[in-house]
Amino acid sequence: MLKILSGEQVKALDAAHVRVQQIQSLQLMERAALAFVSWWDSQDFDPSLPVSVFCGSGNNGGDGFAIARLLSRSGRQVSVFRCFGESASLSPDAAANLEALPSDVENLHWTEFDARSSGVLIDAFLGVGLKGALRQDAKEMVQAMNAFVGTRIAVDIPSGLPADGLLEGDCVKANTTVTFAFPKLSLLFPEHAFATGALVLADIGISDEEYSSFASPYFYLREKDIKGFHRSFHRFSHKGDFGKILLFAGSKGKMGAAVLCCKSALRTGSGLVTALIPEGERHVIQSSLPEGMCLFDLEGDLNRFDAIGLGPGIGVEDSAKMLADIFRRYSRPIVLDADAITVLGQNPDLLALIPEGSILTPHLAEFDRLLGKTENHPERLAKASAFCRQWRLNLLVKGANSVICLADGRQIFNSSGSQYMATAGAGDVLTGMLTSFLGQGYSPEQALVCGVYQHGLAGEIAGKSKRRGTIASDLVEAIPETYLRLNVS
Numbered sequence: 001m002l003k004i005l006s007g008e009q010v011k012a013l014d015a016a017h018v019r020v021q022q023i024q025s026l027q028l029m030e031r032a033a034l035a036f037v038s039w040w041d042s043q044d045f046d047p048s049l050p051v052s053v054f055c056g057s058g059n060n061g062g063d064g065f066a067i068a069r070l071l072s073r074s075g076r077q078v079s080v081f082r083c084f085g086e087s088a089s090l091s092p093d094a095a096a097n098l099e100a101l102p103s104d105v106e107n108l109h110w111t112e113f114d115a116r117s118s119g120v121l122i123d124a125f126l127g128v129g130l131k132g133a134l135r136q137d138a139k140e141m142v143q144a145m146n147a148f149v150g151t152r153i154a155v156d157i158p159s160g161l162p163a164d165g166l167l168e169g170d171c172v173k174a175n176t177t178v179t180f181a182f183p184k185l186s187l188l189f190p191e192h193a194f195a196t197g198a199l200v201l202a203d204i205g206i207s208d209e210e211y212s213s214f215a216s217p218y219f220y221l222r223e224k225d226i227k228g229f230h231r232s233f234h235r236f237s238h239k240g241d242f243g244k245i246l247l248f249a250g251s252k253g254k255m256g257a258a259v260l261c262c263k264s265a266l267r268t269g270s271g272l273v274t275a276l277i278p279e280g281e282r283h284v285i286q287s288s289l290p291e292g293m294c295l296f297d298l299e300g301d302l303n304r305f306d307a308i309g310l311g312p313g314i315g316v317e318d319s320a321k322m323l324a325d326i327f328r329r330y331s332r333p334i335v336l337d338a339d340a341i342t343v344l345g346q347n348p349d350l351l352a353l354i355p356e357g358s359i360l361t362p363h364l365a366e367f368d369r370l371l372g373k374t375e376n377h378p379e380r381l382a383k384a385s386a387f388c389r390q391w392r393l394n395l396l397v398k399g400a401n402s403v404i405c406l407a408d409g410r411q412i413f414n415s416s417g418s419q420y421m422a423t424a425g426a427g428d429v430l431t432g433m434l435t436s437f438l439g440q441g442y443s444p445e446q447a448l449v450c451g452v453y454q455h456g457l458a459g460e461i462a463g464k465s466k467r468r469g470t471i472a473s474d475l476v477e478a479i480p481e482t483y484l485r486l487n488v489s
């Protein structure tokens with residue numbers, strides 16, 4: 001899995017790669033520019049639109065000069081705007097790429113830029129080498145770029161945005177950010193959505209193994225990682241191998257949560273799914289889900305279930321006693337979502353009873369109920385890390401780029417998903433998927449990796465044809481397609 005390093009570590013990663021591969025740093029810069037242009041070629045930009053490339057004096061600017069050279073080869077009108085004065089000293093690779101600009105690329109000072117011009121603006125002013133707050137002249141350059149009326153594309157990171165922390169002050173507001181090698185941490189914070197725009201990861205040929213000597217708790221989960229986390233089943237497998245699970249979900253007026261959760265678990269592959277529901281509501285499950293079974297009280301040995309999921313739509317009024325009872329009587333990891341998390345926030349003494357390795361899946365409001373009011377994403381990630389270590393639990397911070405926080409402190413950012421998943425019941429579907437994977441014999445880490453990625457992929461599949469008309473049931477119906485896409489049998 002791809003590690004997310006800090007801005008400071010990029011230089012060392014770069015240097016190690018250059019040394020091991022015996023290439024020049026200029027060649028790595030050329031690869032970055034080629035990766036950018038390869039993405040550019042995959043888009044349908046109008047070839048008649050002029051391109052303005054803002055270039056700084058560091059290596060981000062060097063990328064910009066190389067991109068300008070490569071884009072000019074297709075015959076389009078390209079201008080570079082230097083974001084530095086006559087006396088500035090350029091990084092050696094930026095100087096080499098400035099020198100290599102062909103004569104048909106116009107070479108201007110940034111003050112000559114007309115923000116009312118049309119076309120595409122490429123921001124290669126500042127990258128991960130930003131130090132401290134923007135200087136006054138840099139602020140003016142950022143403002144000039146933001147005044148532009150056309151499309152803005154950031155190279156590696158929007159200029160002015162720090163690589164690892166929260167933005168203070170101004171930065172370029174990009175429509176798209178094409179980031180190299182790995183996504184910089186700050187590009188994954190919801191606070192920066194307005195600056196990052198769409199996120200594109202451009203491969204520059206550094207293999208995942210080359211990151212191994214760099215310490216970081218952060219990882220980025222991509223499609224190619226998933227297959228390795230799945231268990232395989234043989235042709236003699238019977239429904240017991242795919243797990244018997246119990247889902248405690250739904251209550252009067254909220255039985256939809258139970259239906260979504262159970263259906264999702266069945267579509268994920270569970271062998272037998274039992275819903276723990278109020279007896280008076282049984283017709284809802286039995287008429288909408290003939291494959292499901294119902295239980296009306298917690299009789300017998302709970303360890304007969306391979307996994308248990310708790311919370312969607314159960315209500316918070318009388319649930320604390322029931323949760324305590326389940327925690328005491330069940331010894332394996334449990335999935336806890338929605339109202340179950342709110343109950344934990346109200347009864348923190350229950351935390352010590354939760355079976356080790358259990359998975360909590362709060363959305364942002366539930367997160368605050370559990371861990372107290374949280375101001376921003378870095379604070380949220382730090383709180384989640386301390387919580388998971390203290391209680392030996394796993395927690396998912398839900399949203400775009402949901403973060404899987406593991407008990408050992410690793411935090412894995414998901415790359416799948418779409419804004420069309422912001423719809424009632426999408427979380428209930430995830431609870432069903434995670435519980436299903438635990439029941440199929442997956443470890444909590446495997447269940448989280450496969451469940452969170454495939455839930456996002458189901459959202460992408462459903463959203464493709466339904467856009468903002470996507471509903472949670474569409475996610476459930478898209479789950480089988482995720483196995484096909486991932487070539488998992």
Ligand SMILES: NC(=O)C1=CN([C@@H]2O[C@H](COP(=O)(O)OP(=O)(O)OC[C@H]3O[C@@H](n4cnc5c(N)ncnc54)[C@H](OP(=O)(O)O)[C@@H]3O)[C@@H](O)[C@H]2O)[C@@H](O)CC1
Pocket residue numbers: 010011013014028029032056057058059060061062063091125126127128129130131132133134135138155156157180181204
């Ligand atoms: N492996 C990879 O990822 C690869 C990375 N590559 C690329 O290298 C980039 C990193 O390049 P880098 O280290 O040269 O730094 P960079 O971002 O150009 O910034 C330095 C400039 O910023 C300026 N500056 C700083 N602070 C400032 C402030 N507060 N306010 C105003 N100005 C400020 C500073 O000015 P100075 O302080 O020196 O006067 C200097 O001009 C990286 O993002 C990626 O694009 C690829 O080429 C290859 C593979």
Ligand SMILES: Nc1ncnc2c1ncn2[C@@H]1O[C@H](COP(=O)(O)OP(=O)(O)O)[C@@H](O)[C@H]1O
Pocket residue numbers: 338362363398399400401402416417418419420421422423424425426427428429430455
């Ligand atoms: N903009 C988004 N991009 C990607 N995923 C999203 C987005 N908005 C919501 N989701 C996903 O949808 C799910 C919503 O869960 P939740 O808020 O608990 O829904 P509910 O309580 O209605 O079931 C989460 O898994 C979340 O990651």
Ligand SMILES: [K+]
Pocket residue numbers: 060123124125126127154155156157158159
């Ligand atoms: K930039």
